[in-house]
Amino acid sequence: MNAAKKPFSLYIHIPYCISKCPYCDFNSHVVPEIPEKQYTEALLRELDHYGSRDEWQNRPVQSIFFGGGTPSTFKPTSIGKILARVAATFPIDADCEITLEANPGTVDQENFFGYRDAGVNRISVGVQSFQPRLLEFLGRAHSAEEARKALEIVRQAGFDNFSLDLMYANPSQTFFELEADLDEALTFQSPHLSAYNLTFEEGTPFGHEYRSGRMKPLSEDEEVAMAELVERKLKEAGLQRYEISNYARPGFHSRHNVNYWRGGDYLGLGAGAHSYQRMKTDGVMGQRWSNEKNPGRYMALSMESGVAVVDREIIDETKALGEFLFLGLRMTEGISNDEFCARFSKSPVDFYPQITTWSDAGLMEERDGRLLFTRKGLLLANSIFVQFV
Numbered sequence: 478m479n480a481a482k483k484p485f486s487l488y489i490h491i492p493y494c495i496s497k498c499p500y501c502d503f504n505s506h507v508v509p510e511i512p513e514k515q516y517t518e519a520l521l522r523e524l525d526h527y528g529s530r531d532e533w534q535n536r537p538v539q540s541i542f543f544g545g546g547t548p549s550t551f552k553p554t555s556i557g558k559i560l561a562r563v564a565a566t567f568p569i570d571a572d573c574e575i576t577l578e579a580n581p582g583t584v585d586q587e588n589f590f591g592y593r594d595a596g597v598n599r600i601s602v603g604v605q606s607f608q609p610r611l612l613e614f615l616g617r618a619h620s621a622e623e624a625r626k627a628l629e630i631v632r633q634a635g636f637d638n639f640s641l642d643l644m645y646a647n648p649s650q651t652f653f654e655l656e657a658d659l660d661e662a663l664t665f666q667s668p669h670l671s672a673y674n675l676t677f678e679e680g681t682p683f684g685h686e687y688r689s690g691r692m693k694p695l696s697e698d699e700e701v702a703m704a705e706l707v708e709r710k711l712k713e714a715g716l717q718r719y720e721i722s723n724y725a726r727p728g729f730h731s732r733h734n735v736n737y738w739r740g741g742d743y744l745g746l747g748a749g750a751h752s753y754q755r756m757k758t759d760g761v762m763g764q765r766w767s768n769e770k771n772p773g774r775y776m777a778l779s780m781e782s783g784v785a786v787v788d789r790e791i792i793d794e795t796k797a798l799g800e801f802l803f804l805g806l807r808m809t810e811g812i813s814n815d816e817f818c819a820r821f822s823k824s825p826v827d828f829y830p831q832i833t834t835w836s837d838a839g840l841m842e843e844r845d846g847r848l849l850f851t852r853k854g855l856l857l858a859n860s861i862f863v864q865f866v
């Protein structure tokens with residue numbers, strides 16, 4: 478296939494939320510009035526710009542992901558307008574996965590029928606917990622009842638492909654509460670479920686509480702035990718773990734995220750969105766760039782020239798191979814040794830002799846020409862990843 482015609486994934490960032498969760502370090506903003514019309518226009522302008530660039534022109538779109546922030550704060554007419562422009566700009570794969578993230582506090586039945594009619598075929602619902610106490614602790618803008626109702630509406634609107642997000646390893650969460658969350662989540666029979674452990678990010682209120690010693694995380698043993706409970710319950714229910722935090726029934730993995738983990742190209746539009754393009758010239762293996770994060774400044778830049786890029790990074794071989802391992806090993810299938818050798822002309826162990834030590838310790842293994850984490854390794858993956866980046 479001509480390199481220029483390789484499929485890519487499109488990410489569209491909607492940076493507005495109805496309130497800010499205290500653990501969140503995403504580029505999300507609470508404003509008195511969401512400038513939906515102006516922001517949509519800025520996205521269209523950016524889309525037109527990239528559609529006219531040689532490196533993206535005529536390349537098929539394999540997945541589209543509306544992430545945030547809270548994309549469900551936008552009306553179906555705006556989402557439809559953006560999707561129509563994408564279709565007028567690029568060829569769209571017949572089986573293109575089109576996901577929209579939704580917060581239960583913004584779910585309205587009519588809107589969900591509208592998103593489906595606009596072309597969205599997958600919804601990701603940020604439930605986090607069904608326990609009122611934990612929702613309050615997490616500062617979520619919705620109740621447990623609203624989360625249940627949102628999941629019902631998503632199903633009624635005809636979305637067979639939907640995902641539910643849960644959060645665990647919250648410092649005040651009990652095993653009983655986690656089990657209750659998993660049991661209730663499973664009653665909705667979502668074909669995909671993400672279970673993230675709470676992290677204390679710099680610059681967030683939770684990060685501040687954690688660094689000042691006022692918020693104590695769970696012990697590593699407790700966290701590992703919770704991760705094991707999540708994996709066991711979801712596996713028993715037929716959801717296979719395919720990435721550290723992601724589980725799916727066969728055929729329902731997130732194609733969009735798998736493209737990130739396999740090091741594929743993606744184009745990000747909107748405030749703070751990142752893009753990545755592979756290349757191979759004179760030791761340069763790729764480039765990454767990111768947009769202005771502030772929504773107001775993003776809109777001004779995009780309306781002026783269609784470009785809102787404020788940062789570019791050239792990916793050299795050392796960085797590229799570290800990222801390829803770091804991202805690929807997040808998936809339970811691991812990485813293909815042949816593909817690694819084709820990209821970097823050596824095997825993973827040639828670059829990282831520590832792989833032998835990790836394999837001897839039972840954390841990694843080679844199976845059918847692939848390098849992957851063992852179950853034990855997946856539980857300790859984060860401490861191993863720091864050595865690849």
Ligand code: SF4
Binds near residue numbers: 498
């Ligand atoms: S709803 Fe999501 S994006 Fe918005 S503040 Fe909460 S965690 Fe962040």
